[in-house]
Amino acid sequence: DICWFTESMSSGKPVVVEPRHCLGVVQPLATPEKVLRTQMPSYTCQRRTPLNHHNSTLTDALEILARAAFFQSSEVRYLGFTRAVSTLKSLPFKLQSAEEAKDLPWCGGHCKTVIQEILEGGVCREVETIKSNEQYQAMQLLTGIYGVGVRTAERWYQEGIRNLNDLKNTESKLTVEQRTGLQYYKDLQQPVTREEAERVEQLVKDALLRFSPDVQITMTGGFRRGKLEGHDVDFLITHTNESALTGLLENAINWLKSKGLILYYHMKKRKHTSHAVSSLMDGHETYYTICALPSSSSQNTDLEVKPHNFVAAEQMACLKSQISKGWRAVRVDLVVTPHAEYPYALLGWTGSKHFERELRRFSLHEKKMSLNSHGLYDTEKRCYLPAHSEEEIFKHLGLTYISPSDRNA
Ligand code: DCT
Ligand code: MG
DSSP states (O other): OGGGGHHHHHHSSOOOOOOOEETTEEOOOOOHHHHHHHTOOSSGGGSOBOSSOSOHHHHHHHHHHHHHHHHTTOHHHHHHHHHHHHHHHTOSSOOOOHHHHTTSTTOSHHHHHHHHHHHHHSSOHHHHHHHTOHHHHHHHHHHTSTTOOHHHHHHHHHTTOOSHHHHHTTGGGSOHHHHHHHHTHHHHHSOEEHHHHHHHHHHHHHHHHHHOTTOEEEEOHHHHTTOSEESSEEEEEEOSSGGGGTTHHHHHHHHHHHTTOEEEEEEEOOOOOOGGGOOSSOOSEEEEEEEEEEOOHHHHHHHHHSOOTTSOHHHHHHHHHHHHHTEEEEEEEEEEOOGGGHHHHHHHHHOOHHHHHHHHHHHHHHHOEEEOSSOEEETTTTEEOOOSSHHHHHHHTTOOOOOGGGBOO
C-alpha cells in the first residue's frame, strides 16, 4: 500500500482510521499507531525515512549488531539488522513495547529480543558485550582507515595488529592508499561539516568551470539528503554536450594538484555493467580523492571566541592542529556521468546505501526491472526506460516519489 505514508508522515500526525467491515462484523477501531505499524510496507523505498526519527536508542543498538555481522562477513544477519534499523527509522512515533515490534517488517526474532531488552531495561547485554569486545574494537578502528576493508582488517587482527601504532612497523606492506589513509587518519576521522562541504564545492566548481563554463556540478551523498555532517563530500558532474566531459575531470584534478589542493587521488572507470547482473557500484568515471581544504578565515577567531566545552578534548586538539597547519584533509569523490544518464546517476549517488539497495531489490523482485546508476532495464519488455528526472524514475517503478531528505534509510 504505497499511500501508507503520504498523509500520516508529512503532517507528522496519525491518520484517522475508518472502521473496517470484515465478514459482516464491524471491527473495533484500530489505533492510528497500530494501523501504521501493521500496514508499514516492507521495502524501504516505499516509505519515508527522515534524518531525525523517534527510535534512536533502538537503532543505535541494532546498528552495532549490524556492524558486528558485517565484520564477520555474515551478509544475511547484516541485512536483517539493517532492515530492522531502517523500519524503526521510518516509524513516525516512539515504539513502546516489543509486542508492537512484531507487527513491523523485519523486527521479529532476534531483533524483537533486542528491542524488548532495551525497552524494558535500557540496555541490551549482547550489544554491551560486542562494544567491549577486543576484536570488534580493533575492526572498528582498522576499517576506519581509508583503504582498509573488512578482509584486510580481519587479516591484520589475526596477525596481532590492534591499533595504529602496531601498523607503523608494517608500513612497507601497506598499499599507497592505506599509507595515505594512515597519514591523514586524524583529519579523516573528523566529520566533514556542511560549511566545509560548501567550501570544497567552491574549490571543485572553480577548477571545473575553468575548463568548461557550462558544466553542471551537484553535491550528492549524505549532504543532498540534508545531513549536517559526513565522512566525505560526493559530487556528480555532467554536461549537455557529452564531448565536453572528455578529459574534463583529469584537467580539473591536475589544476587542483598544481595548487597543492589534492593530497591523493585515484581514478576508477569500471566497464559498463550489463543490466542482467546489476551491480551496486557502477561504471562511471570516478575520482576518489583526498583534498587539502584551506582553513576558513573565520575559523581561527571562532575557536578562540566560542566556548567549546561541548567538543571533546581530542577533537579540539585536532581542530587546533588543522588551524595551525592552515588546512585539513577531506575525502572527496567526483563522478562524471553522460547527461542522458544523469537522473539515474543522481538517484544512485544520493543514497543512502540501504535506500539504494532496497530500490534495486524492489525493482528486480517486484517489477522485473534492473536498476543501476546508468539506467533502468525492463527485463520482460527488453528495453531501457529513459528518464529526465528522479521523479520519472519513481514513476517507472510505480513508486510514490520520495525526496532526498526522506531517503535516510
Ligand atoms: N553508494 C551505494 N553503494 C555503495 C556505496 C555508495 O549505492 N556501496 C551510493 C549511495 C551513497 C553515495 O553512493 C555516496 O556514498 P557515501 O559517501 O559512502 O555515503 P553517504 O551517504 O554520503 O555517507 P556520508 O555522509 O558518511 O559520506
Ligand atoms: Mg558521502
